[in-house]
Amino acid sequence: MNVLKFGGTSVANANNITQVCQIVADKSKEDKLAVVISAFSGVTDLLLSASLKAAAKDESYRELLSEIEKKHFDAIKELLPIQQQSALLSHVKRIVNHLETLLDGCFLLGERSARTSDTIIGFGELLSSCIVAETLKQSVAKSTYKDSRELIRTDDNFGKANVDFAKTNVLIKEYFASTDAHVIVLPGFIGSSENGDNTTLGRGGSDYTAAILASGLNADKLEIWTDVNGMFTANPKIVRQAQPIASISYQEAMELSHFGAKVLYPPTIQPALDKNIPIFIKNTFEPNVYGTLISANPEKSQNPIKGISHIEGISLVTLEGSGMIGVAGSSKRLFEVLSDKGINVIFITQASSEHSICIGILDSDSEKAQKAIDNAFETEISRHRIEPCIVEKGLCIVALVGENMKNHQGLSGKMFSTLGKNNVNIRAIAQGASERNISVVINERDVKKALNTLHERFFEDNTKQINLFVMGVGNVGEKFLDQIHQQKKFLRDNLKINLRVIALSNSKKMIFDEEGLSLKDWKQQLESGENADIGRFVQNVKTLNLRNSIFVDITTNQHVSDSYHQYLEDSIAVVTCNKIACSSVYENYVDLKNTSRKYGAPFLFETNVGAGLPxxxxxxxxxxxxxxxxxxxxxxxxxxxxxxxxxxxxxxxxxxxxxxxxxxxxxxxxxxxxxxxxxxxxxxxxxxxxxxxxxxxxxxxxxxxxxxxxxxxxxxxxxxxxxxxxxxxxxxxxxxxxxxxxxxxxxxxxxxxxxxxxxxxxxxxxxxxxxxxxxxxxxxxxxxxxxxxxxxxxxxxxxxxxxxxxxxxxxxxxx
Structure with a gap:
C-alpha cells in the first residue's frame, strides 16, 4: 500500500486534475493506493474570506460563494462527459447549499465561532476530493471515495486539532481491510471529534492527513505531489540557482520545513518518521523527475549543508536587566507568559551572563507578547531591575541545515564572514548542540542577498556572481563592456566569477535590470532608458541590495566621485578611473580609504595612474x-x-x-x-x-x-x-x-x-x-x-x- 497526496496547485483546474488522474492510474497498476486531495488552489482562502465577510455582515460573501461554486462546476463540465455530470453536479450543489447555510448563519449572528470556522474551511477538500474521485473512475474502475472525517478522530481544538492516533489507527485499518477498492480517494485537512464535530488539522493539514494514513496502514511509502521538483537547497523563487535535493534525512527535512520550506510541513514528517516510512516529494507536472527522498538513511553527500531556509515576518523580543542574573525561574516565567497567550517561540538565544534573553516570534504576535511580558515583569521593571522588553520588527531568520554539519569545522565562520562581506548585519545567532542547524536573524530587506550569497558559497562550486553598476559608457566604457562580453565564459569557467552588468548610465540616460543587461544590444536599451540622475542611480543600487555589488565609475565627473562614500558605506565596492576623488583634499582621500576598510568594500583605482599599467x-x-x-x-x-x-x-x-x-x-x-x-x-x-x-x-x-x-x-x-x-x-x-x-x-x-x-x-x-x-x-x-x-x-x-x-x-x- 502506498499513500499519495496531491496539493492545491496539482488540482487547481481540470487540466491539472486530468494529469493527477493519469499519475494515479499509472501507479495503481503496481500498488494499492490511498490518494489524499487538497482543496483547489485558492479555495481555502476564498472560504476563509467569505466566512470573515459574513461574520462582519458584509454581503459580498455571496459573491465569493458564487465564485467557489462556479470554479467547481466548471471543472466538472470539463472533466466528465455530459451524461455523467448530473449526479456529481447535484452532489456538489448540495455541499455548496450547506456551505451557504453556514455562511448565512454567520451573517445573521454577526460572528463566526471556531467550530463553525473549521466546518466552513474544510469544504474545499470535500468539494475537490469528490470531483477527483468521480473523474478517476473513468480510468480506474476499482476506485472509490472515503470521507476522512470517518477515519481521523481528533479532539475539539478547532483550527489545529490533535489526532487521537489509537482510535484513528483502528478506524483506518478496519476500513482499508474491508474495502476491495484498489484506489481510495480521501479529502485532506479534515477530521472529526468524538462528538462528531468537524475539525481541521492546521497548517499543512493535507500533508498531515496523508502521513496519518501512511502510518496507520504501515505504507511502503508516502508520496507528496506538488508543483516543484522536490525540496530545494533554497527557495527557488528567491535563489534562481537553487537545486533539488535528491536525498535527505527526516531530521534535516523537519529543520528545513520548520524554517519555511513550504513544500512540506514539520507535523507531516513525524508519523512517517515513527514508522520509518520513506517520503517522496514529486512534481505533478514533471512526474518522471526523481524529486526528493526523505528517509532515515539518506545517501551521503560531500557537502555537509543540505539546504538554506528562512522565515520572514519575524520580531526579536529582548528581555534584559541585572535582575535576571542568578535569579532562577526568569526564563520559565517568560516562556509561560508566551505559552499562556498562545505565542509560538521560533528562535531562542541567551547570553551566558544571564543578563538578557532574546526570542524570535512572528511579527503578528509581537504587540501581544510585549504587553504580556511587561505585565508579567511589572514589579522588576518598576524597580529598574529589568528593562521593559524591546521589540524589533521586520526581521528574518536564515538557517543552514545539514545532518553532517557537526563533523565539519568552520561552517559558522564561513556563514558569518560571507554575510559580513555583503553588509548583512546579524542581529542574533542560535546553534543547537546537535549542530544540525545554524540560525541567524537578519533584516528582512537583506534576505534575498543573504540567501543568494550563502547559496553561492555553499552550493555553487564557489562560483561568485558579481553585479556591476557602470556609470560612463564613452570610449573607455564601451571597450570595458566589450571586454566583459568577450571574457564572460572564460571568467566563469576559469576564475569561477559570473559577471553581470545590472545598470548602465551616461550623462543623459540610465537603465537597470536586476536579471542582468544583455551586452549585445546595450546601446539600444540605454537609449530607451530613464533620464539619468546620479542620486537616483545610487538609490536604485541600494534598493536592489544585490550581493557582491561593484560600482564602476568611468567618468571624469566630480559629482559622481562625491557619491563613493554612499556606496562604500553600504559595502558596495568602488572601481574607478576618475582621479578626482583620490586627488581631492587629503582628508577626503583618507576617509574613503578608511570607509573602504571599515565596511570591507574594496576601493580600487589602478587606472588613476598609467591606465592599465600595474x-x-x-x-x-x-x-x-x-x-x-x-x-x-x-x-x-x-x-x-x-x-x-x-x-x-x-x-x-x-x-x-x-x-x-x-x-x-x-x-x-x-x-x-x-x-x-x-x-x-x-x-x-x-x-x-x-x-x-x-x-x-x-x-x-x-x-x-x-x-x-x-x-x-x-x-x-x-x-x-x-x-x-x-x-x-x-x-x-x-x-x-x-x-x-x-x-x-x-x-x-x-x-x-x-x-x-x-x-x-x-x-x-x-x-x-x-x-x-x-x-x-x-x-x-x-x-x-x-x-x-x-x-x-x-x-x-x-x-x-x-x-x-x-x-x-x-x-x-x-x-
Whole structure:
C-alpha cells in the first residue's frame, strides 16, 4: 500500500486534475493506493474570506460563494462527459447549499465561532476530493471515495486539532481491510471529534492527513505531489540557482520545513518518521523527475549543508536587566507568559551572563507578547531591575541545515564572514548542540542577498556572481563592456566569477535590470532608458541590495566621485578611473580609504595612474612589505607623450593635439591634459599611496602653455589659441633639438617636494626613448636605491584603460 497526496496547485483546474488522474492510474497498476486531495488552489482562502465577510455582515460573501461554486462546476463540465455530470453536479450543489447555510448563519449572528470556522474551511477538500474521485473512475474502475472525517478522530481544538492516533489507527485499518477498492480517494485537512464535530488539522493539514494514513496502514511509502521538483537547497523563487535535493534525512527535512520550506510541513514528517516510512516529494507536472527522498538513511553527500531556509515576518523580543542574573525561574516565567497567550517561540538565544534573553516570534504576535511580558515583569521593571522588553520588527531568520554539519569545522565562520562581506548585519545567532542547524536573524530587506550569497558559497562550486553598476559608457566604457562580453565564459569557467552588468548610465540616460543587461544590444536599451540622475542611480543600487555589488565609475565627473562614500558605506565596492576623488583634499582621500576598510568594500583605482599599467598595485605591495619610497620620477601622461613624440617639426602643435583627441588619447577638453592638472593629480595619488601627506596646491605646476591658452573658456577657443601661439611651441621644439634632447612632460617627487612640467630629456636618460603613448615610472626606494624599480608601457587609450578597470573588477571580485 502506498499513500499519495496531491496539493492545491496539482488540482487547481481540470487540466491539472486530468494529469493527477493519469499519475494515479499509472501507479495503481503496481500498488494499492490511498490518494489524499487538497482543496483547489485558492479555495481555502476564498472560504476563509467569505466566512470573515459574513461574520462582519458584509454581503459580498455571496459573491465569493458564487465564485467557489462556479470554479467547481466548471471543472466538472470539463472533466466528465455530459451524461455523467448530473449526479456529481447535484452532489456538489448540495455541499455548496450547506456551505451557504453556514455562511448565512454567520451573517445573521454577526460572528463566526471556531467550530463553525473549521466546518466552513474544510469544504474545499470535500468539494475537490469528490470531483477527483468521480473523474478517476473513468480510468480506474476499482476506485472509490472515503470521507476522512470517518477515519481521523481528533479532539475539539478547532483550527489545529490533535489526532487521537489509537482510535484513528483502528478506524483506518478496519476500513482499508474491508474495502476491495484498489484506489481510495480521501479529502485532506479534515477530521472529526468524538462528538462528531468537524475539525481541521492546521497548517499543512493535507500533508498531515496523508502521513496519518501512511502510518496507520504501515505504507511502503508516502508520496507528496506538488508543483516543484522536490525540496530545494533554497527557495527557488528567491535563489534562481537553487537545486533539488535528491536525498535527505527526516531530521534535516523537519529543520528545513520548520524554517519555511513550504513544500512540506514539520507535523507531516513525524508519523512517517515513527514508522520509518520513506517520503517522496514529486512534481505533478514533471512526474518522471526523481524529486526528493526523505528517509532515515539518506545517501551521503560531500557537502555537509543540505539546504538554506528562512522565515520572514519575524520580531526579536529582548528581555534584559541585572535582575535576571542568578535569579532562577526568569526564563520559565517568560516562556509561560508566551505559552499562556498562545505565542509560538521560533528562535531562542541567551547570553551566558544571564543578563538578557532574546526570542524570535512572528511579527503578528509581537504587540501581544510585549504587553504580556511587561505585565508579567511589572514589579522588576518598576524597580529598574529589568528593562521593559524591546521589540524589533521586520526581521528574518536564515538557517543552514545539514545532518553532517557537526563533523565539519568552520561552517559558522564561513556563514558569518560571507554575510559580513555583503553588509548583512546579524542581529542574533542560535546553534543547537546537535549542530544540525545554524540560525541567524537578519533584516528582512537583506534576505534575498543573504540567501543568494550563502547559496553561492555553499552550493555553487564557489562560483561568485558579481553585479556591476557602470556609470560612463564613452570610449573607455564601451571597450570595458566589450571586454566583459568577450571574457564572460572564460571568467566563469576559469576564475569561477559570473559577471553581470545590472545598470548602465551616461550623462543623459540610465537603465537597470536586476536579471542582468544583455551586452549585445546595450546601446539600444540605454537609449530607451530613464533620464539619468546620479542620486537616483545610487538609490536604485541600494534598493536592489544585490550581493557582491561593484560600482564602476568611468567618468571624469566630480559629482559622481562625491557619491563613493554612499556606496562604500553600504559595502558596495568602488572601481574607478576618475582621479578626482583620490586627488581631492587629503582628508577626503583618507576617509574613503578608511570607509573602504571599515565596511570591507574594496576601493580600487589602478587606472588613476598609467591606465592599465600595474603601477598602484606594485606600489601598494612595496609599501605593505615595508619598503619606503624616497623618490619618484615619471612620465605619467600618455596623451602628452603621444603629443610630444609626434610634434617633430613636420606638423603644427595644434594639429598634433587635434590628432591626439581624435585617437582618444586626450580628454574631450585637451586643456586638462596640456595644463598639467591631470599629471599633477597622478603624481599626487602616487605620493599619497607611498605614505606621504600632500595636497594638490603643494605640487609646483610649471606650465608650458602661454597664459592666454590657459585662460580660454571653451575648447574651440583653446584650439584657436594654439594656432595663435604656434611660434611659442615651435621654439620649444627647436630649443630641445638644438640640445640634442626630446621634450617630455615629467612628474617628480623628492624630499617632500613635488613638481610637474616640460623638460628637455638627454639621450642617456631612461625617458629619452619613450615612444608613442607610453608611460614610465621610476621608484627609488630603500630596497631599490642603486637601480630604481621601473614600470613602463602604454599609458593611454580606451582599450588599455578599460583593461585596467577590468583588472580592478577582478581584484574586487576576489576580495
Amino acid at each position: 603601477i598602484i598595485d606594485t606600489l601598494k605591495n612595496m609599501v605593505a612589505s615595508g619598503d619606503k619610497v624616497n623618490k619618484i620620477q615619471a612620465v605619467l601622461s600618455g596623451s602628452l607623450n603621444f603629443i610630444f613624440n609626434n610634434f617633430d617639426g613636420n606638423s603644427s602643435f595644434h594639429d598634433v593635439v587635434k590628432e591626439a583627441g581624435i585617437q582618444g588619447f586626450t580628454e574631450p577638453d585637451p586643456k586638462i591634459d596640456l595644463s598639467g592638472v591631470d599629471v599633477a593629480r597622478k603624481i599626487l595619488i602616487l605620493i599619497r599611496e607611498s605614505g606621504y601627506e600632500m595636497e594638490m596646491h603643494d605640487i609646483e605646476n610649471k606650465s608650458f602653455l602661454p597664459k592666454e591658452c590657459l585662460d580660454t573658456q571653451s575648447v574651440p577657443d583653446f584650439f584657436v589659441s594654439l594656432l595663435t601661439h604656434a611660434k611659442h611651441f615651435d621654439d620649444l621644439y627647436d630649443q630641445a633639438k638644438s640640445q640634442d634632447c626630446r621634450l617630455k612632460y615629467v612628474a617628480q617627487f623628492e624630499n617632500g617636494k613635488a613638481a610637474v612640467g616640460l623638460q628637455f630629456i638627454p639621450k642617456d636618460h631612461p625617458f629619452y626613448n619613450l615612444e608613442g603613448k607610453d608611460n614610465i615610472v621610476l621608484f627609488f626606494t630603500d630596497r631599490y636605491s642603486d637601480q630604481p624599480l621601473l614600470i613602463r608601457g602604454a599609458g593611454a587609450g580606451a582599450a588599455v584603460t578599460a583593461s585596467g578597470i577590468f583588472a580592478d573588477v577582478i581584484r574586487a571580485s576576489n576580495n
